[in-house]
Amino acid sequence: MGGDRRIARTAGATCRGARGWTSFRPVGRRHARAGRRCRLSASLAFEDVTCLRGGRILFEALGFALGPGEAGLVLGPNGVGKSSLIRIAAGLLAPLGGRVTGEGARALLSEAAALDSERTLAVALGFWARLDAHGDAVSEALAAVGLRDIADVPVRLLSTGQRRRAAFARVLASAAPVWLLDEPGNGLDTASLAMLEARIAVHRAAGGIVLVATHQPIALPGAQEIRL
C-alpha cells in the first residue's frame, strides 16, 4: 500500500483531514478515540482511484484512508462525481484505475432506498435485515430514526423525509461497520438531522467508519475532507 504517509491526490481534488494529510495505518489496530476502546474493526481506503463516467474522467488518482472511528466528507459542486465516488466505495461502480480496499461490511444509503413500496416499512426493512442476518434489529432501528409508530404503514405512503429516515434505518439495521451515506440529510428536518448526526457520532465512537457525500452542513467532527 505504499509508505506510511501518502499525499492524497487527484486531478483537482484534495484529501485532507483535521490531523493533516491522510495516512495509511495498519488495519484492525485499537483506535483510541476520546479515550474509548473501539469495538468495531473496520477500514476503507482508496488507492489511486480514477473514475470514468459518461466518457468523462470525474476524478483521477484519488487516495484516502479511513480507520476505526473516522469519517470522510466528500464535497464538491453538482455533477463533480460525489455519488460516483460513493458507488465505487460500495462496489456498485468499477473504477477505471486504482483500487478500493478495506475491512468490514459496507452499508449504503443512496437516493434509491431500495425498499419495497408495497410492503409495510417493518416488512420492507426486515427483508434486508434478514439478508444481513440481523432480522431482530429492525424494531430498534425504526425507534432510532423515530419511525416505530408507522412501522405498519406501506413504504409508498411515506413522506420524503420519512423515506430518507427509513433508508437510514436500513443502514442501522445492517450492523455494517462501514457506512456509505450519499446525501443522507436530504429532506430531513432539523430534529431528524440532529438524530442523524447523533447516530453517526455513536457509530464512530464504537469504531465504525462513515463516508458522507453531502451538500448541506452535517456535523462530522475531525472528518477528512475529500474535495472533488
Ligand SMILES: Nc1ncnc2c1ncn2[C@@H]1O[C@H](COP(=O)(O)OP(=O)(O)OP(=O)(O)O)[C@@H](O)[C@H]1O
Ligand atoms: N449512469 C450514468 N451514466 C453516465 N454518466 C453518468 C451516470 N450517472 C452519472 N453520470 C454522470 O457522472 C457525473 C457525476 O455524477 P454524480 O452523480 O457522481 O455527481 P454528484 O457530484 O454526486 O452530483 P450532485 O451533486 O448533483 O448529486 C455527472 O456528469 C453525471 O451526468
